[in-house]
Amino acid sequence: MPEAAREKILARLRTRQREAPVSDFGVMARKTWPAAERYPLLKRMMESVQAEFLEAAAADWPKVIHAFLTKEKLATLLYGPETPAGRRLAGEWPAAGPRLVAYDRPVEEFKKELFEEIDAGFTTTLGGIAETGGLIVWPSPQEPRLLSLVPPVHVALLDAVRIHDTFWAAMRSERWSQRLPPNALLISGPSKTADIEQTLAYGVHGPRRLVVVAVRGGLGLSGSG
Amino acid sequence: MTAETGASPDFRREASKALADPQLRANFRRAMDGLMAKRAAMFADPAEWRQLRALGASIRARALARLPELLERLEERCASNGIRVHWAETAGDANAAVLEILRRHGATRVVKGKSMVSEEMGLNEFLDRRGIECLESDLGEYIIQLDGETPSHIIMPAIHKNRQQIARLFGRKIREARYTEDVDQLTAIARRVLRKKFYEADAGISGVNFAVAETGTLCLVENEGNGRMSTHVPPIHIALMGIEKVVERLEDVPPLYSLLTRSATGQAITTYFNLVSGPRGTGEKDGPREVHLVILDNGRSRIHGDAELGETLKCIRCGACMNHCPVYTRVGGHAYETMYPGPIGKILIPQTEGLARRHDLVEASSLCGACVEACPVEIPITELLIRLRKEAVRRDASSGVLEGGEAQSRLETLVWSLWKTAHVHPSLYRLLGWALTRLRKVVPARLPVLSAWTSVRAAPRPAPRTLHEIARDHGVPDA
Numbered sequence A: 001m002p003e004a005a006r007e008k009i010l011a012r013l014r015t016r017q018r019e020a021p022v023s024d025f026g027v028m029a030r031k032t033w034p035a036a037e038r039y040p041l042l043k044r045m046m047e048s049v050q051a052e053f054l055e056a057a058a059a060d061w062p063k064v065i066h067a068f069l070t071k072e073k074l075a076t077l078l079y080g081p082e083t084p085a086g087r088r089l090a091g092e093w094p095a096a097g098p099r100l101v102a103y104d105r106p107v108e109e110f111k112k113e114l115f116e117e118i119d120a121g122f123t124t125t126l127g128g129i130a131e132t133g134g135l136i137v138w139p140s141p142q143e144p145r146l147l148s149l150v151p152p153v154h155v156a157l158l159d160a161v162r163i164h165d166t167f168w169a170a171m172r173s174e175r176w177s178q179r180l181p182p183n184a185l186l187i188s189g190p191s192k193t194a195d196i197e198q199t200l201a202y203g204v205h206g207p208r209r210l211v212v213v214a215v216r217g218g219l220g221l222s223g224s225g
Numbered sequence B: 001m002t003a004e005t006g007a008s009p010d011f012r013r014e015a016s017k018a019l020a021d022p023q024l025r026a027n028f029r030r031a032m033d034g035l036m037a038k039r040a041a042m043f044a045d046p047a048e049w050r051q052l053r054a055l056g057a058s059i060r061a062r063a064l065a066r067l068p069e070l071l072e073r074l075e076e077r078c079a080s081n082g083i084r085v086h087w088a089e090t091a092g093d094a095n096a097a098v099l100e101i102l103r104r105h106g107a108t109r110v111v112k113g114k115s116m117v118s119e120e121m122g123l124n125e126f127l128d129r130r131g132i133e134c135l136e137s138d139l140g141e142y143i144i145q146l147d148g149e150t151p152s153h154i155i156m157p158a159i160h161k162n163r164q165q166i167a168r169l170f171g172r173k174i175r176e177a178r179y180t181e182d183v184d185q186l187t188a189i190a191r192r193v194l195r196k197k198f199y200e201a202d203a204g205i206s207g208v209n210f211a212v213a214e215t216g217t218l219c220l221v222e223n224e225g226n227g228r229m230s231t232h233v234p235p236i237h238i239a240l241m242g243i244e245k246v247v248e249r250l251e252d253v254p255p256l257y258s259l260l261t262r263s264a265t266g267q268a269i270t271t272y273f274n275l276v277s278g279p280r281g282t283g284e285k286d287g288p289r290e291v292h293l294v295i296l297d298n299g300r301s302r303i304h305g306d307a308e309l310g311e312t313l314k315c316i317r318c319g320a321c322m323n324h325c326p327v328y329t330r331v332g333g334h335a336y337e338t339m340y341p342g343p344i345g346k347i348l349i350p351q352t353e354g355l356a357r358r359h360d361l362v363e364a365s366s367l368c369g370a371c372v373e374a375c376p377v378e379i380p381i382t383e384l385l386i387r388l389r390k391e392a393v394r395r396d397a398s399s400g401v402l403e404g405g406e407a408q409s410r411l412e413t414l415v416w417s418l419w420k421t422a423h424v425h426p427s428l429y430r431l432l433g434w435a436l437t438r439l440r441k442v443v444p445a446r447l448p449v450l451s452a453w454t455s456v457r458a459a460p461r462p463a464p465r466t467l468h469e470i471a472r473d474h475g476v477p478d479a
Helices: A002-013 A035-047 A061-071 A084-091 A111-116 A167-173 B011-019 B022-042 B046-065 B067-081 B091-104 B116-121 B123-128 B139-146 B163-173 B183-200 B226-232 B250-265 B300-304 B309-314 B320-324 B342-353 B355-363 B370-374 B381-393 B410-424 B426-438 B448-454 B467-473
Strands: A052-057 A076-079 A099-102 A120-124 A135-137 A153-159 A183-187 A209-216 B083-088 B109-112 B133-136 B203-206 B210-212 B217-222 B236-242 B272-276 B290-296
Touching (some): A035 A209, A084 A120, B011 B022, B067 B083, B083 B091, B091 B116, B091 B236, B091 B290, B116 B123, B133 B139, B139 B163, B203 B226, B217 B250, B300 B342
Parallel strands (some): B109 B203
Antiparallel strands (some): B210 B217
């Protein structure tokens, strides 16, 4: 039956030949901002949907994250230990205070802890989108998908010079169509809903807070960052 | 679809009921005014709106022009990404495909992200009868599922309810919930209940906003994170899409995504844009072990066969036509008795369910064109409504429209044939004109057949003399 369904549907669709129109992407290509304005625009757009920003330098971003967790009384930070950023985070993490937890096992061995005991998750990003706000997050074997979803707070590391004008420009310049991973995301703020009387409420299913650690002057990582 | 006890759908009847419900009207009025204002603010630059809209329309038209080859490419790309593709001609076939996957894994607990196609399939009820719990996880969908209702809007399914109604519902149905009318607390209650469900689920089901043929990628647009929870936490992900959801290239997605979020809720971007191009990859520590894609036809290929009506399939399900419709904003979604209410429903549903049963929908419009102005992909909704009105009363064997001519009434046919006779025979026309003007005082002011008009308006009264006579008096020749 399934094979028959496929053939029947396609046969019906082939009964009509149509001319395909040409698309003019000019309106997308014209959306550009000077490099210096992209980060402030991204920040403004994301703050309008409740994302929080911590600004840090290449030298001290691990300490800035540690200080933030301490101040907010968040006891555990889940992270991917095998990325360059993860290695640096672990290398410079103070012994006292909030604890780092490595996401280094399949979720099946770890699900209860992930859902019940983790206060925050840390991920890197592949930059951001100026026009609308939004971070580009590509989960990987080193940085699993649920890092940015299940913990109540998502801490995301952003290289403040790696901001694209638009989503369209980002996928073209980074050749997404040739190298998409099994999961790719844009994340623009904490989880939200307006399903009750159109009243905005944050933290419905995903993280209640999105904290962007924006670093100027490079991330200070050896190898690719 | 709605809980009417077997009665056939009747927009006129349901609209009258809705209009008499002041609470419902207030809930819709507030919500729709808000959505219209937010959308208008998002498209403040008319030139950008025009260009982006033309681009969006061309992307959708191009996808439909190449639909068969794009579906084949999508299937092939998905397969090489490890996504298993299933084709379904009918809603029943799609339900069977989902059931087969779930049974193979012994899955009994399913969480679902918002999917209009699943509403079309009646999936929740279908699975429920077979002992499989299929829980809606979008907050709005969760609320109406809890109350045994259907969505009243495609983007904001619970928009017909106010917070007091939701507070009472939660108090009644959720054991551990304390009564509260605070929106944050109501949201927190749902979070607590659903987190547990995500954790325990054997499978997750989602819709698809755009399916990219070039890369075999399924795009999901959402704010809550329930879509990501449903697609990334359980070991199996089943995505459901109509055949028209495919686009050709990845770069076609950003313009459509921008049009969608700005038109739907007046947002520049949603919280999450989730691109799924495969199950858990080598070395990945989470994500579903299996991803399935069910591609549903359910009448769409028939619509595609008609060059004019095929425009219906350009729809990206933003709901802007509803928010701007003077009919929808007054009666709300349930009056349409279908999962796709408002202007898009009026053109889609009669084509998928048949004109005999649903010709009431093509008449439920004043043809004002507000929907056409708001549509981000330039669907000529009013033109299609007029075409469907014609199809409903004209029997034409060459027309592919489902149940065309089935709404023909003998009386109406008779009236129009008399009308035509009078208008093609000048002497008869003049005689009738003369008779109407001379008998104007004899005609009762309130004829029963005209009561729909005269119950709320003054009855029209013919002039004492015909226009022909007056023109003749003024020396117009041949008048």
